[in-house]
Amino acid sequence: MAWQPKDLMDVKREFVELAMQEGANRRELCRRFGIGAKAAYALLNRFAQEGPAACIPRSRRPLTSPTRTGLAMEQAVVALRQEHSAWGSRKIARRLADLGHTQVPSASTITAILHRHGLIAAQASLDATPWQRFEHELPNSLWQIDFKGDFALAQRRCYPLTLLDDHSRFNLALQACASVGAACVKPHLIRVFERYGMPVRINADNGAPWGSPRLAGHGLSELSVWLIRLGIGVSHSSPYHPQTNGKIERFHRSFKAEVLAGRSFSDLHEAQLAFERWRSVYNHERPHEALGMKPPDKRYQPSCRTYPSSLPEIEYPQGDTVAVVKHNGEAVVHGHKIKVPNSLLRMPIAFRSDPGRDGGLDVFFCHQRFMQLDTDYKTISN
Numbered sequence: 001m002a003w004q005p006k007d008l009m010d011v012k013r014e015f016v017e018l019a020m021q022e023g024a025n026r027r028e029l030c031r032r033f034g035i036g037a038k039a040a041y042a043l044l045n046r047f048a049q050e051g052p053a054a055c056i057p058r059s060r061r062p063l064t065s066p067t068r069t070g071l072a073m074e075q076a077v078v079a080l081r082q083e084h085s086a087w088g089s090r091k092i093a094r095r096l097a098d099l100g101h102t103q104v105p106s107a108s109t110i111t112a113i114l115h116r117h118g119l120i121a122a123q124a125s126l127d128a129t130p131w132q133r134f135e136h137e138l139p140n141s142l143w144q145i146d147f148k149g150d151f152a153l154a155q156r157r158c159y160p161l162t163l164l165d166d167h168s169r170f171n172l173a174l175q176a177c178a179s180v181g182a183a184c185v186k187p188h189l190i191r192v193f194e195r196y197g198m199p200v201r202i203n204a205d206n207g208a209p210w211g212s213p214r215l216a217g218h219g220l221s222e223l224s225v226w227l228i229r230l231g232i233g234v235s236h237s238s239p240y241h242p243q244t245n246g247k248i249e250r251f252h253r254s255f256k257a258e259v260l261a262g263r264s265f266s267d268l269h270e271a272q273l274a275f276e277r278w279r280s281v282y283n284h285e286r287p288h289e290a291l292g293m294k295p296p297d298k299r300y301q302p303s304c305r306t307y308p309s310s311l312p313e314i315e316y317p318q319g320d321t322v323a324v325v326k327h328n329g330e331a332v333v334h335g336h337k338i339k340v341p342n343s344l345l346r347m348p349i350a351f352r353s354d355p356g357r358d359g360g361l362d363v364f365f366c367h368q369r370f371m372q373l374d375t376d377y378k379t380i381s382n
Contacts, residue, residue, distance in 0.1 A: 009055055010276065010279075010280040011033065012043060012054075012055040013052065013055040013280070013284055014280075014283070014284070014297070015029060015033050015035065015040070015043070016043060016044060016047050016054075016055060017284065017297045017298075018297075018300075018301070018302055019040070019044060020044070020047075021301045023301075024301065024302075025302075025304070026040065028302075028306070029302065032194055032195045032196070032197075032302070033195065043055075073101070073103070073104070073105065074113055076096060076101060077092060077096070077105070077110050077113050077114070078113065078114075078117050078119065080092050080095060080096065081114055081117075081119050082119070084258060084281070084286070085119075085257075085258070086254060086257035086258045087286070088107075088111075089107040089108070089110035089111040089114065090107045090287070090289060090293060091286065091287045091289070091293070092110050093105065093106070093107050093110055094287035094293040095285065095286075095287055098285075098287075136166045136167045137167065138167055139165055139167045139168050139170070139299065139300050139301050139303070140165060140167075140196075140197065140198075140199045140200060140301075140302075140303040140305070141166065141167060141199070141200050141201070142165075142166040142167075142199065142200065142201050142202070142203060143163055143164065143165055143166065143172065143199040143201070143202045143203070144163070144164045144166060144202075144203050144204075144247055144248040145161075145162070145163045145164075145202055145203070145204050145210075145248070146162055146204065146205055146248050146249075146252070147159050147160065147161055147162070147177075147180055147207075148160040148162055148252045148255060148256070151260065153265055153266065153267055153268065153271065154266045154267060155267070156178065156267075156268075158176050158177070158178075158265070158268060158271050159176075159177045159178070159179060159180050160174065160175070160176060160177070160255070160271075160275065161173060161174070161175040161177045161185060161188060162174055162248055162251060162252065162255070163189075163192060164247055164248045164251050165199075165296075165300055166247060167299065167300075168291070168296045168297075168298075168299035168300035169247060169251070169288055169290065169291065169296045169299075170283055170296040170297060170299070170300035171251065171279055171282055171283055171296070172192050172196055173188055173189075173191075173192050174255070174275045174276070174278075174279045175188050175272070175275070176268045176269075176271040176272040176275055177268075178268060180207075180208050180209060181208070181209055182209040182221065182222045182223040182226075185209055185223060186223060186226065189227075190307070193230075193307035194307050195302075196302045196303060197302050197303025197304060197305050197306055197307065198230060198231070198232055198303055198305040198306070198307055199232060199303060199305070200232070200233060200305075201232065201233035201234070201235060202227060202232055202233070202234055202235070203235045203236065203237065204234070204235075204236055204237070205236065205237045206236055206237065208221075209221055209222070209223045210223065210224065210234075210236065211224055211236060220340075220341035220343050220344060220365065220370055221341075221343060222343045224343070225341075225343045225344065225347075225365070226311075228365055228366050228367070228368050229311045229312070229314070229366055230307075230308070230311065231305070231312070231366075231367065233367070233368060234368065254282070255278070258278060259274055259275065259278045282295075282296070283295060283296050283297050283300075284297050314347065314348055314366055316348070316350040316364070319352075320350035320351065320352050320364070321333055321334070321350065321351040321352075322348050322349070322350050322351075323348065323349060323351070324346060324347065324348050324349075325340055325344040325345055325346060325347055325348075325349060326345075327345060327346075329341065329342040329344075329345070331349055333351045333361070333377070334377075336377040338363070338371075338373070338377060338379075340363070340370075340371070341370075344365060347365070349363060349364065349365050350363070350364040350365075351363055351364075351373075352364060354372070357372075357374075358375070359374075359375035360372065360373060360374055360375060360380075361373040361377070
């Protein structure tokens with residue numbers, strides 16, 4: 001589908017933000033964004049002269065004014081809150097400063113203004129409790145992926161697919177999907193990999209299409225097998241403990257409050273347009289308290305791991321016992337039949353001695369261990 005004008009402005013801004021990161025490979029970014037070098041450098045030159053106005057229309061509201069009064073600032077606070085109804089006072093204060101306003105009130109003063117205009121409900125204060133969580137040190141060390149439930153459209157249901165970088169909270173994908181199947185998810189992941197590169201690891205929950213905790217190796221779903229062949233580690237949240245995917249759960253909370261609450265969409269296209277508008281604000285404008293009130297794009301850099309044109313060959317170290325999975329999901333090692341996920345049909349897997357368990361074997365697919373066997377070749381861990 002051709003880019004709409006709003007989408008084009010978002011893409012230009014995202015390209016500029018990534019290209020201006022220290023050490024950015026601009027030639028590779030041009031390839032991923034489908035932009036010619038001449039056009040890219042012309043955009044960067046305009047941005048150096050005009051700033052964000054090179055990518056987006058200028059606001060009709062003046063950013064600075066020598067005659068600004070207290071009333072004008074209060075109106076600016078109210079307008080920003082009405083535009084982003086789930087933003088708190090610290091986000092509003094930071095955004096007003098980023099927009100060029102001078103003499104921005106303190107967060108406590110902004111809270112008083114919001115209360116005075118009836119823009120803070122009692123429940124909103126309770127919901128503002130911050131979450132504490134672990135953070136990976138570098139971008140692309142870990143991505144978190146999930147579906148934000150589903151909701152009804154006029155003729156069908158929508159399943160929002162979300163993908164988040166753990167370090168920066170940068171949203172890599174926010175897609176209105178027609179289903180949760182691998183056939184729907186995979187093309188969207190390919191587009192993300194082509195634009196941003198590939199992560200070291202992706203963490204998912206325990207539902208479709210990621211896998212099942214009741215099966216060996218979480219079932220090693222078709223999608224997981226593809227990711228592992230790309231060299232990406234696949235991990236899963238502990239069953240019934242969604243907090244292990246905590247950042248994306250928190251992202252879902254903001255997404256629900258700022259996009260889905262009180263709204264309805266006629267079809268997937270209309271929902272996707274709303275998703276894209278919010279994604280742009282979230283990545284490039286919305287101050288994030290866990291990031292020192294900076295938006296996620298200030299901490300994100302694309303991965304240097306480029307998406308390959310074809311899947312690499314499956315190879316194992318010398319000393320491994322290699323077996324090809326048969327049509328019934330069985331592999332034979334030392335005369336013993338082992339049941340493995342059917343998604344590995346006709347693929348080689350490796351059995352490797354575990355030095356920490358006398359006689360025990362670890363079972364690998366490519367780089368990932370997905371099973372452990374005891375001395376009687378019984379599964380003891382998935």
